[in-house]
Amino acid sequence: MVETKSKISFEDALMELEQIAEKLERQDFSLEESLKAYERGMELKKICQGILDTAEGKIEALTKDESKKTNKT
Known part of the structure; x- marks a missing residue:
């Protein structure tokens, strides 16, 4: 699943x-797959x-803003 940030x-x-963390913990990936999964995890x-x-x-x-309103009353 590759989706953009937005x-x-x-x-x-x-x-x-x-899901990535669980698979990495179980060592369900080859080294190359692990690196790709790690990269995706960082993203x-x-x-x-x-x-x-945000x-x-x-x-x-x-x-x-609420604090300012409270102080004015």
Whole structure:
């Protein structure tokens, strides 16, 4: 499953990452397949981290905005 950053959801990326980790732990890959899986896992990690960073930024902005509203009243 190869999807671009903009098309894969956090949940799908995390699920694929977990599947790759399980296969690597069971050593179900050849060395070449392991390297490709590791590379894909790193891509998925970056996607998940980006989505989490975006969500964190939104939460911080909302919290800051709400805090300003509360302080004005």
